[in-house]
Amino acid sequence: MIFLIFLSKMVLFFSRVFRLGSGSTWPGHMTLRIDPEIIEKIIDLNKDLKIIVVAGTNGKTTTTSLIKHALNKLGYKVFSNSEGANLINGIASAFLKNSNLAGWLDYDYAVLESDEFTLPLLLKKVTPRVVFILNLFRDQLDRYGEVNTIALKWQNCLKALPKETLIILNGDDPQLYFIGKNLRQKKEFFGVKNDLMKIKKIPHDVDFNYCPSCFSLLDYKSISYAHLGDFICKKCGFTRSSVNDFAEDMINYPLEGLYNIYNTNSVYLFIKKLFKVKAQRFNQLMKDFQPSFGRQEEIIYKKRKVFLLLSKNPAGFNQSIKTVINILKGQKANFLISLNDRIPDGQDVSWIWDVDFRPILEKAKSVFVSGDRLYDMVLRLEYESAKKNLIPIENLKMAVESSISRLDAKEKLFVLTTYSAMLEVRKILVGRKLL
Amino acid sequence: MNLNIGWLYPDLMSTYGDRGNIITLNFRSQKRRIETKIHKISLLEPGESILQMDLLFMGGAQDKQQEIVNQDLQKNKGGYLEKAIFAGTPSLNVCGAYQFLGNYYLAADETRIKGLGIFDLYTKSPGLNFPRCIGNLIVESYILPGVKLVGFENHGGRTYVNDRNLIFAKVLKGFGNNGEDGQEGFIFKNAIGTYLHGPILPKNPELADWLIEKALERKYGKKIKLAKLDNYFENKAKETIIKRYT
Numbered sequence: 001m002i003f004l005i006f007l008s009k010m011v012l013f014f015s016r017v018f019r020l021g022s023g024s025t026w027p028g029h030m031t032l033r034i035d036p037e038i039i040e041k042i043i044d045l046n047k048d049l050k051i052i053v054v055a056g057t058n059g060k061t062t063t064t065s066l067i068k069h070a071l072n073k074l075g076y077k078v079f080s081n082s083e084g085a086n087l088i089n090g091i092a093s094a095f096l097k098n099s100n101l102a103g104w105l106d107y108d109y110a111v112l113e114s115d116e117f118t119l120p121l122l123l124k125k126v127t128p129r130v131v132f133i134l135n136l137f138r139d140q141l142d143r144y145g146e147v148n149t150i151a152l153k154w155q156n157c158l159k160a161l162p163k164e165t166l167i168i169l170n171g172d173d174p175q176l177y178f179i180g181k182n183l184r185q186k187k188e189f190f191g192v193k194n195d196l197m198k199i200k201k202i203p204h205d206v207d208f209n210y211c212p213s214c215f216s217l218l219d220y221k222s223i224s225y226a227h228l229g230d231f232i233c234k235k236c237g238f239t240r241s242s243v244n245d246f247a248e249d250m251i252n253y254p255l256e257g258l259y260n261i262y263n264t265n266s267v268y269l270f271i272k273k274l275f276k277v278k279a280q281r282f283n284q285l286m287k288d289f290q291p292s293f294g295r296q297e298e299i300i301y302k303k304r305k306v307f308l309l310l311s312k313n314p315a316g317f318n319q320s321i322k323t324v325i326n327i328l329k330g331q332k333a334n335f336l337i338s339l340n341d342r343i344p345d346g347q348d349v350s351w352i353w354d355v356d357f358r359p360i361l362e363k364a365k366s367v368f369v370s371g372d373r374l375y376d377m378v379l380r381l382e383y384e385s386a387k388k389n390l391i392p393i394e395n396l397k398m399a400v401e402s403s404i405s406r407l408d409a410k411e412k413l414f415v416l417t418t419y420s421a422m423l424e425v426r427k428i429l430v431g432r433k434l435l
Numbered sequence: 436m437n438l439n440i441g442w443l444y445p446d447l448m449s450t451y452g453d454r455g456n457i458i459t460l461n462f463r464s465q466k467r468r469i470e471t472k473i474h475k476i477s478l479l480e481p482g483e484s485i486l487q488m489d490l491l492f493m494g495g496a497q498d499k500q501q502e503i504v505n506q507d508l509q510k511n512k513g514g515y516l517e518k519a520i521f522a523g524t525p526s527l528n529v530c531g532a533y534q535f536l537g538n539y540y541l542a543a544d545e546t547r548i549k550g551l552g553i554f555d556l557y558t559k560s561p562g563l564n565f566p567r568c569i570g571n572l573i574v575e576s577y578i579l580p581g582v583k584l585v586g587f588e589n590h591g592g593r594t595y596v597n598d599r600n601l602i603f604a605k606v607l608k609g610f611g612n613n614g615e616d617g618q619e620g621f622i623f624k625n626a627i628g629t630y631l632h633g634p635i636l637p638k639n640p641e642l643a644d645w646l647i648e649k650a651l652e653r654k655y656g657k658k659i660k661l662a663k664l665d666n667y668f669e670n671k672a673k674e675t676i677i678k679r680y681t
Contacts, residue, residue, distance in 0.1 A: 141450065142569050142589055146497040202446070204454065208500060209446065215503060217478070347570065348587045350633050353455030375672035379637050380455070382668060383462045392668075 024085035028092030056134025120157040137315040140346030171243030178212035193247035197222035249279040257323035314354040338371035338421035370399035437470035441488035453494030455634035482512040495530030525625040533628035558592040572609030586633030
């Protein structure tokens, strides 16, 4: 054990010294090959460590850091697998990195972000006090497979948890509400207040608006975004109740966008129930929260403000667009969209045709397009609007430089990219690689 | 001139950016001053409306959605679709839709799910322990000689065609129908079945134009030569994938 932890720390040390990356996955990867149960063994040595697991298609990294921030402010020691390393090797790395040579963890909480596929495996290894199930959207079908298959896998692994585990689910999502209702564990649902549900017609990025109970067409009184909303099945009566929307609580949301109201409400629900914290105190806790890299992160580059929004699937991209349009309040802006099709992005780029780009094209002075699949994106945008404000540039560095050089002193550049493209843009802007 | 384009089950069979095919048909028709009207035909719309269409499109979906659609096709709309296809209505059927048109689908547990029997082919699940056919797909179609078509495929079922004269394309890279015989898709009269999504039409304007041309020729009973459009970005997008594998 000591030897293994020592070894993993050496790997971490060398990968940093030789700049092989920040070491967020390698130590775990190598140690797991020697001892696949290293996470279980470290947890055995730290019986008082409380574990929180965060899963969902969108918002995992942000929610994980919101939870970590709130717990830190409440005086607890917390570690997490930050930097989005959310497979088992990344989670093992987080345990190894934060333990001493004897395997002891000087922490109260571990907040673990989990990839959609990893959740069943992770829940076999750890027994969490709390599990967050944020949302479930179509994402990278070539990698994750069908949404229904994931829902079934989640349902099965949640069912197997001890009765005392608190499961916090999105109650505005019909499928997740259905899964939650049928669990025998403690559960709580979060949502958003009715004023925020402004959509009346089913949007295009929904691919299943059928009742998870009887499979007839679901009716929505109103929708917040994608398939999240106030739903009812007229055939079997399936509808939601006791969803915490916090309409009465005056929360100051630390991040822009409706999707972040969901993320924040899930965290507030947890903090309120477990620590009896009320809205005013919660607002104080969250006051100095800083977004995670690439998630509404603002970077100053050559005296210009660059706003990064990771946008990797239809529901997420549409939410990024709505957020930008809200921030702009009618002003024009410059955009850079970079589309890659590497493993972490998903190799199938067909999803861009399910994103509604029109608002961007209408507000844009110019839209710079780059990335491995820039011409697919140019085509998508060209077929959406006849406006000729598209500027494709194959070389990403040149695209970043020229989009920024076009900005007036007070203008911002909004960068919307897939995962690997976001890391590349960030490297250009900040000068070093994060992962 | 005008075209009525029927989009079958847009709320259910629309998993792989399939809307892009409708956007492309619309865009490329309107560029030539051909008016278009898109008719969404799903569970609640009557099957008869299929017969009013000049061009039909149906996309792919996930298993649960396909189950719902298959029921509706068997009960309500399959007969109309068959009539339209036999009458020569150009139609594009991608992935799940392609499988529906065949004789049957043999599931992993050996249950036989009845298809519409419009295309003489069948699809078989290789079993749960076999991987899906996933990746970029490049083919050359027998109806567009010399033109490479590119897209993405993601399907578990393997399709077997009985009459090789009804194959749509030859696989240059990827799996195609079954990953064994180097063949891809099916064509019967003016109806095409294929595993190419991506979506298929934006990056393959030749095929989009083929469908528009056939629809107009059938509707107006004369030879149609569509005006040429500038396909610069369409070709660039296509070349990105072709270059990667050559």
